[in-house]
Amino acid sequence: MEEEHGNSNVSSISNLETAKAERxxxxxxxxxxxxxxxxxxxxxDPHPVAKVVLSLDPLHPDDSSSLQFTxxxxxxxxxxxxKSYSLNMFKDFxxxxxxxEANQGKVAIEGKVEHKFxxxxxxxxxxxxxxxxxERTNKSMIKNRQIQVIDNDxxxxxxxxxGMIGLISSTSKDKKKTAPVKQSDMKRTRRDxxxxxxxxxxxxxxxxxxxxxxxxQETDQPAQFLKEILNELCVYNKRGTNQGTYELKPEYKKSVxxxxxx
Numbered sequence: 001m002e003e004e005h006g007n008s009n010v011s012s013i014s015n016l017e018t019a020k021a022e023r024x025x026x027x028x029x030x031x032x033x034x035x036x037x038x039x040x041x042x043x044x045d046p047h048p049v050a051k052v053v054l055s056l057d058p059l060h061p062d063d064s065s066s067l068q069f070t071x072x073x074x075x076x077x078x079x080x081x082x083k084s085y086s087l088n089m090f091k092d093f094x095x096x097x098x099x100x101e102a103n104q105g106k107v108a109i110e111g112k113v114e115h116k117f118x119x120x121x122x123x124x125x126x127x128x129x130x131x132x133x134x135e136r137t138n139k140s141m142i143k144n145r146q147i148q149v150i151d152n153d154x155x156x157x158x159x160x161x162x163g164m165i166g167l168i169s170s171t172s173k174d175k176k177k178t179a180p181v182k183q184s185d186m187k188r189t190r191r192d193x194x195x196x197x198x199x200x201x202x203x204x205x206x207x208x209x210x211x212x213x214x215x216x217q218e219t220d221q222p223a224q225f226l227k228e229i230l231n232e233l234c235v236y237n238k239r240g241t242n243q244g245t246y247e248l249k250p251e252y253k254k255s256v257x258x259x260x261x262x
Contacts, residue, residue, distance in 0.1 A: 017108035025098050025111035030119040033055045033132060037073070049180040050074055053086070081132060082125035109171065188222045196221065196229060201252070209245040210235070 041049050050073050059065035069087035098110040121129035136172050191199075201220055203210060212230070230236075234246040247253075 012243050015105070015107060017106065019108075020105040020111055021097070021109040023111035024114040026115045026117060027096065027098075027113045028087070028117040028119055030085075031121070031129075033136075034073070034085070034119065037081060047072055069117065070122065082121045082129045084122040085119050087119055090118070104199050188220055190225050191219070191221060193229070197233065200229065200233060201248075204248050209242045209247050211245050215246070 011245075038049050049069050053066040053070040053072060055070065060066050066091070071080065071085045071087055072134065073083045073085075085113065093113075093116045093184050096113040098113065099107060100108050100110050190196075196219065200215075203215065203218055212223060212226065215221075215226055215230070224258060230246050233248060233252055235249055237243055237247065
């Protein structure tokens with residue numbers, strides 16, 4: 001496995017073209033409008049899209065702080081956007097190289113980044129650039145949705161035809177709506193408390209021990225409401241042969257037995 005790894009690394013290195021590795025390139029962050037203008041420029045057009053003007057102080061030619069870079073747009077689409085931009089140069093940045101990849105998978109180094117710039121509209125074009133940004137914001141807020149009136153108002157084209165029901169995809173939300181409702185999920189109506197207590201006593205006359213699930217089925221009452229009454233009338237068996245069932249408290253057992261004897 002290690003040998004195969006090594007061979008793949010050697011193969012990738014051998015495919016890297018380094019003839020232009022020492023070429024100096026600039027890295028520049030530009031506004032969206034400028035980037036779109038350059039992308040729309042025809043490749044067959046030999047004219048440059050912009051030119052960079054370098055200004056320096058002749059009395060201090062070696063002072064890097066006196067250098068000022070300005071970019072002037074010269075493309076045919078430049079009339080729609082501000083023409084003059086300032087280039088703020090960064091002195092401290094991580095060393096970087098520019099890589100390219102051809103359609104055949106060939107990777108090449110196009111050069112190393114010598115200068116990094118932040119491009120912004122020149123002071124005299126700030127108002128024009130602000131107008132351009134406002135127009136772009138307003139355009140993005142325009143809703144493109146349209147309402148179309150259907151001539152056939154009977155809805156024949158909107159109604160699923162026979163045999164097409166199985167082809168219509170349904171979301172999980174629709175599936176939940178069409179799912180059959182279980183008996184336990186149906187809403188039960190509470191009875192009068194006194195009436196329900198009489199029913200409970202009659203059930204415990206039939207048999208002494210009942211599970212909660214059985215009582216819910218017999219009385220058709222909500223489990224929580226039934227529990228409230230069971231806690232008052234019954235004892236819950238946590239162990240023994242009748243584990244998990246309810247039986248009447250001794251005082252209620254006696255009253256039931258007396259009533260039965262009468």
